[in-house]
Amino acid sequence: MELKNKVVLVTGSSQGIGAETALLFAKEGANVVVTYNSNRKKAENIFKECKKCKDAFLVKLNVDDEKSIKECVEKVVDKFGTIDILVNNAGVLVWKNLMEHSNKDIDFQINTNLVGLIKMTKTVLPFMKGQNKAGIKNSTNIFEKSKTVGMIINIASAAGKRAANENYSTYCASKFGVRGFTQALALELPKGIKTFAVNPGMTATQMTDFEGTSPRKVAEIIVNTAREKYKIQNGGDIDIWKHVVESKPADVYYTAKKKIGEIFGGEK
Numbered sequence: 001m002e003l004k005n006k007v008v009l010v011t012g013s014s015q016g017i018g019a020e021t022a023l024l025f026a027k028e029g030a031n032v033v034v035t036y037n038s039n040r041k042k043a044e045n046i047f048k049e050c051k052k053c054k055d056a057f058l059v060k061l062n063v064d065d066e067k068s069i070k071e072c073v074e075k076v077v078d079k080f081g082t083i084d085i086l087v088n089n090a091g092v093l094v095w096k097n098l099m100e101h102s103n104k105d106i107d108f109q110i111n112t113n114l115v116g117l118i119k120m121t122k123t124v125l126p127f128m129k130g131q132n133k134a135g136i137k138n139s140t141n142i143f144e145k146s147k148t149v150g151m152i153i154n155i156a157s158a159a160g161k162r163a164a165n166e167n168y169s170t171y172c173a174s175k176f177g178v179r180g181f182t183q184a185l186a187l188e189l190p191k192g193i194k195t196f197a198v199n200p201g202m203t204a205t206q207m208t209d210f211e212g213t214s215p216r217k218v219a220e221i222i223v224n225t226a227r228e229k230y231k232i233q234n235g236g237d238i239d240i241w242k243h244v245v246e247s248k249p250a251d252v253y254y255t256a257k258k259k260i261g262e263i264f265g266g267e268k
């Protein structure tokens with residue numbers, strides 16, 4: 001998909017993977033919607049950087065609040081008239097054994113990572129090109145040649161492919177859910193709208209005390225997904241660890257890939 005002049009909404013773009021993704025889309029000439037939940041100051045800085053490249057918009061969004069989702073999407077549509085690419089990135093992790101989880105911890109992760117992502121998708125879809133506000137069954141002839149006119153990129157996780165550690169069962173459940181949702185949604189979408197699950201392994205953000213792959217690298221792969229650089233079937237997975245190690249010489253590549261697969265649950 002050509003990115004220039006497209007409208008891209010990135011949920012949770014105040015920091016981490018979302019912030020880097022917003023910046024890269026702006027550098028590609030897209031109009032970026034930067035959203036924050038609690039971190040307005042950080043988001044303002046990202047917004048200002050995006051604005052240097054192209055038009056940008058800063059909006060408050062709590063994906064765990066239906067009113068906030070509705071207001072955010074309405075504001076974006078008032079400003080830009082459409083949303084071409086939705087990056088469902090907002091996510092949280094509570095790193096504890098299940099028996100130490102409060103019910104609030106469980107709701108927090110499932111509602112943000114899975115339920116919020118589904119509601120966000122449902123609210124945005126009617127405003128993607130070729131969609132009718134009545135619902136997503138309205139496939140029209142503009143899709144005949146299968147040109148991609150809209151995309152939903154869901155940030156799942158290696159933890160949504162295989163559980164490789166203790167202490168994150170609820171988080172894993174939410175991310176397995178995101179991948180299941182993505183696969184099933186692809187079967188419902190009109191031909192011109194695609195959806196993919198992007199699965200990072202451990203990435204150096206606040207979520208991991210800044211250990212792991214650079215969030216910039218993850219963002220590059222998210223942007224390449226939007227460009228349809230990878231020949232992946234609609235609803236399929238883009239596993240970050242495969243791309244992170246691909247540029248290394250063959251022997252290093254195989255060792256690194258095996259190791260990363262073992263640690264993060266990727267294919268070996």
Ligand SMILES: NC(=O)c1ccc[n+]([C@@H]2O[C@H](COP(=O)([O-])OP(=O)(O)OC[C@H]3O[C@@H](n4cnc5c(N)ncnc54)[C@H](OP(=O)(O)O)[C@@H]3O)[C@@H](O)[C@H]2O)c1
Nearest residue numbers: 012014016017036037038039062063090091157202203205
């Ligand atoms: N880091 C990793 O190792 C890793 C690995 C695999 C997958 N992932 C996934 O990648 C995504 C980004 O994670 P990250 O590592 O960049 O985390 P991060 O640095 O902690 O950033 C999380 C972002 O999500 C936003 N957010 C949290 N709750 C929200 C809510 N209720 N509504 C809207 N936005 C909300 C935050 O906004 P505010 O700061 O404004 O509150 C922040 O912008 C998540 O889905 C995560 O599960 C991360």
